[in-house]
Amino acid sequence: MSSYLLDTLKARFTDAVLATHAFRGDETAVIRKEALAEAAAFLKKELGFDFLMDLTAADYLPREPRFELVCHFYSSAHNYRLRLKCPVPADDAAVDSLTPLWAGANWFEREVYDMFGIKFNGHPDLRRILMYDGFEGHPLRKDYPLKKRQPRLPHKD
Amino acid sequence: MGLETALGHSFLTTRLDAAVNWGRKYSFFQYPFVTACCGMEYMSTFASVYDISRFGAEYPRFSPRQADVLFVVGTVNEKLAPVLKRVYDQMCEPKWVVSFGVCATSGGFYDNYATVQGIDKIIPVDIYIPGCPPRPEAVLDALIKLQQKVAKESVLDRKYR
Numbered sequence: 469m470s471s472y473l474l475d476t477l478k479a480r481f482t483d484a485v486l487a488t489h490a491f492r493g494d495e496t497a498v499i500r501k502e503a504l505a506e507a508a509a510f511l512k513k514e515l516g517f518d519f520l521m522d523l524t525a526a527d528y529l530p531r532e533p534r535f536e537l538v539c540h541f542y543s544s545a546h547n548y549r550l551r552l553k554c555p556v557p558a559d560d561a562a563v564d565s566l567t568p569l570w571a572g573a574n575w576f577e578r579e580v581y582d583m584f585g586i587k588f589n590g591h592p593d594l595r596r597i598l599m600y601d602g603f604e605g606h607p608l609r610k611d612y613p614l615k616k617r618q619p620r621l622p623h624k625d
Numbered sequence: 626m627g628l629e630t631a632l633g634h635s636f637l638t639t640r641l642d643a644a645v646n647w648g649r650k651y652s653f654f655q656y657p658f659v660t661a662c663c664g665m666e667y668m669s670t671f672a673s674v675y676d677i678s679r680f681g682a683e684y685p686r687f688s689p690r691q692a693d694v695l696f697v698v699g700t701v702n703e704k705l706a707p708v709l710k711r712v713y714d715q716m717c718e719p720k721w722v723v724s725f726g727v728c729a730t731s732g733g734f735y736d737n738y739a740t741v742q743g744i745d746k747i748i749p750v751d752i753y754i755p756g757c758p759p760r761p762e763a764v765l766d767a768l769i770k771l772q773q774k775v776a777k778e779s780v781l782d783r784k785y786r
Binding site: 598599600607612616617618619620621623624 | 703704706707710737738739741742745746747
């Protein structure tokens with residue numbers, strides 16, 4: 469079944485769109501990470517996606533590319549939803565920031581950086597947001613030890 | 626009956642510990658350190674149906690300097706641990722700590738990188754209340770048990786715990 473959104477995106481970003489699929493009306497495009505910021509700007513300015521609902525990531529260790537960035541967009545004018553996914557390799561875990569487009573991306577990206585260690589180029593203030601200063605590593609990475617603790621105060625017993 | 630008989634009924638004799646502990650155990654000012662859903666049960670215990678003031682624990686004080694009992698109500702994570710320790714340190718002696726619910730007691734099912742596996746890793750605890758969350762009856766039971774514990778203490782104890 470053809471989809472207006474996915475077809476438009478594929479026509480505009482022929483080389484960058486790696487795959488598309490739709491499940492019960494949930495449309496997803498997998499896109500190269502180099503094209504993410506441009507595609508997001510296209511969605512916002514041309515297709516009316518005015519709301520970045522969510523931006524998160526997943527770790528598919530030992531798959532390569534290891535990470536996947538997931539962005540959910542919504543258009544309040546058209547009641548469209550669209551999901552963009554970007555494979556992100558471990559040795560180059562950096563993506564262009566979406567904060568210039570949606571201010572709401574700021575904390576989402578800080579959270580992804582905190583939990584997965586993916587960096588965002590052009591982010592105005594890329595610090596940890598959930599874990600504390602001095603925390604080492606990124607706890608939602610699959611290779612973060614399950615029982616590892618990093619107490620800020622010495623624990624008794 | 627001793628001095629009362631000799632000197633009339635205008636006064637009575639008792640032990641200092643008994644008199645002081647009687648005052649302490651029926652006037653707990655609590656500091657509710659509420660971080661999670663257990664707070665709902667704490668509020669329920671506090672409100673009119675269960676009415677914790679029947680046991681003299683009427684006032685929650687939102688300054689640790691005015692509180693006797695620290696209620697740690699909910700999950701405490703590593704990021705929050707120094708705050709909890711600081712609140713405890715700010716309380717004046719004599720002071721007691723109640724660990725409210727399984728998260729405060731043992732971390733509960735949050736056995737992960739972020740959560741303190743029981744607040745007794747950080748501060749001493751007098752009474753643990755199990756439950757996820759505990760019913761108000763369990764909280765009142767814990768309060769009564771804390772009163773019994775206080776009744777056995779001496780004013781000379783607990784100076785430098």
